[in-house]
Amino acid sequence: MCASSNFVDASSIYCYLGSMTQQTGTPPVLFLSHGAPPLADDQRWTEELASWSGTFQKPKDILMISAHWENAPVTLSATRQKNELVYDFWGFEQRYYEVRYDAPLAPDLANEVERLTSAHGHHVARDESRGLDHGAYVPLKEMFPEADVPVVQMSMPTLDPTGLFELGKSLAPLRDRGTLIVGSGFTTHNLRWFNPSAGADAAPPSASSEFDHWAEEAMAHGDVDSILDFLHKAPAAREAHPRSEHWAPLYVALGAAYASGGIEAKTAIDGFWFGLSKRSWTLS
Numbered sequence: 001m002c003a004s005s006n007f008v009d010a011s012s013i014y015c016y017l018g019s020m021t022q023q024t025g026t027p028p029v030l031f032l033s034h035g036a037p038p039l040a041d042d043q044r045w046t047e048e049l050a051s052w053s054g055t056f057q058k059p060k061d062i063l064m065i066s067a068h069w070e071n072a073p074v075t076l077s078a079t080r081q082k083n084e085l086v087y088d089f090w091g092f093e094q095r096y097y098e099v100r101y102d103a104p105l106a107p108d109l110a111n112e113v114e115r116l117t118s119a120h121g122h123h124v125a126r127d128e129s130r131g132l133d134h135g136a137y138v139p140l141k142e143m144f145p146e147a148d149v150p151v152v153q154m155s156m157p158t159l160d161p162t163g164l165f166e167l168g169k170s171l172a173p174l175r176d177r178g179t180l181i182v183g184s185g186f187t188t189h190n191l192r193w194f195n196p197s198a199g200a201d202a203a204p205p206s207a208s209s210e211f212d213h214w215a216e217e218a219m220a221h222g223d224v225d226s227i228l229d230f231l232h233k234a235p236a237a238r239e240a241h242p243r244s245e246h247w248a249p250l251y252v253a254l255g256a257a258y259a260s261g262g263i264e265a266k267t268a269i270d271g272f273w274f275g276l277s278k279r280s281w282t283l284s
Contacts, residue, residue, distance in 0.1 A: 027059045027180040029260075031253045032280040034066070034139045034184040035273065037089060037096040042200060045278065046142045048269045053143035055268075055282070060178030061109045061150040063171065065253075066135030067185040067246040071155035073123040074167070075130070076114065079107040079152060083131035101137040106150035109179060113154060113171065120170040122157070135184040149180075159248050161228035168255020181256045183249030186276055187215055188240040193275035204272040207236035212270075212277035219265040219281055224254055240277075257283035 032049075039045055068088055069075075077083075082105060087097050114124040132140075136153050156164060171181055188208045195202065204212075214234045218226050226233040228251060234240070241247050257263045269280040 025057050025178060026175055027178060028056055029175070029181045029183075029253045029257045029283040030268075030280070031183040031185065031250045031283065032139055033186045033269070033273075033276070033278040034135045035278070037092055037099070037134055037138060039138050040099070040141070042273065045269070045273065049139055049142035050145075052268045052280070052282075056180075058144070059149060059180035061106045061152070062103075062140070062144075062180045062182060063109060063113060063174060064132070064136040064140070064151060064153045065156060065181075065183050065249045066133055066153060067156075067189075067249055068133045068135040069130075069153060069155045070157075070159070070245060071125075071127075072157040073125050074117055074157045075125045075127050075155040076110045077130040077132065077153040078128045079105050079110045079126070080128050081105075083129060085131050085137050086133040088133050099137070099141070101132065101141050101147050103132070103137075103140065103144075103147045104150040106152040109150065109174070110152045112174060112177065112179075113152070116170050116173060117167065120166070122167070122170070139182075139184060156245070156248055156252070159244050161230075161248070161251050164248055164251035165224070165228060165255040165258075168252035168257075169259035171252070171256045172259035175256070175260055181253060183251075183253035185246040185249040187212055187247075187279040188275075188277040189246035190239060190242055190276070192242075195274065198274070200273050202275065204275045204277070205239075207239040208272065208275055208277055210235040211237065211240035212272075212279055215277070215279060216267065216270075219267075222263045222265065224258065224263070227251075227254065253281075253283055 132153055188211050193205050231237045264284045266282045268282045
C-alpha cells in the first residue's frame with residue numbers, strides 16, 4: 001500500500017494502483033453516494049457506477065455499510081435465508097417497490113466480520129430477518145447488475161466518528177480475502193435542498209458546493225483528523241449534514257483503508273444531483 005502523505009499526482013497514482021489492484025485481486029475500499037430509488041432513472045449516474053465497477057477486479061464478496069442502518073451492537077444482515085429487500089422509503093411510484101436484487105448470501109464473510117470485530121471488543125448480533133436496504137441494493141444493482149457477488153450488510157452501531165473509524169480498522173484484513181468494503185452514504189445530504197421542479201442538474205446551493213470542495217481537498221490530502229471532525233473543520237457542515245448518518249459510512253471506509261497501510265483517495269464520481277453532492281471515492 002502507498003504512504004498516506006503522497007498525493008502529488010493523484011491521477012497517476014490512481015492509474016498505477018488500479019493496475020496493481022487488477023493484478024493482485026486486492027479490492028479497494030469504496031465510499032459512494034448511493035442515491036434515492038430514482039437513481040435508476042438517471043442515465044449519467046448509472047453509467048458512472050457501472051464504469052466504476054469496471055476499474056477493479058470483481059470481488060469475492062461485498063461488505064456494505066449503509067447510512068440507512070443504525071443499530072447497536074454491530075449487527076449483520078441475513079445469512080441463512082434470503083429476505084425481501086428493505087424498501088425504506090415512502091411516497092414513490094409502485095415500480096420502485098418492485099425492484100429485485102437477488103444477490104447470494106455471504107455466511108463466510110459474516111463469520112469473518114464477526115471474528116474480526118469481536119477481537120476488537122465488539123459484540124456482534126445477527127438479524128436473520130434483515131435484507132439489503134436501498135443504500136445497499138440501489139448502487140449495487142448498477143455496479144454488479146448480475147447480482148452474482150455475495151453481500152452482507154453491517155449496521156453502524158454509533159455515529160461517533162472515532163468509534164466508526166476504529167471499527168473500520170478492524171475490518172481491514174477482509175481485503176486480503178478479496179472482500180470489497182463499501183461505505184454507502186452521501187457527500188452532502190440535506191433534503192431541504194431537493195427541488196424536483198428545478199431538475200437534477202440545477203446549480204447546487206452554495207453550502208453544498210462549498211462542503212463538496214472541502215471534502216475533495218481533505219480526502220486528497222488524507223486529512224483524516226479533519227474529516228472525522230468535520231462539524232468543526234468543514235464549511236457549512238451543519239447545512240450539508242443536518243444529521244451525520246450519510247457522512248458516517250466514510251469513517252468506516254477510511255478506517256479500513258488506513259489500517260491497510262495508508263489512504264490514497266481518488267474521486268470516482270463527482271457532480272451534483274438535485275443539489276446534493278454525489279462525490280464518491282476509491283480508497284486504495
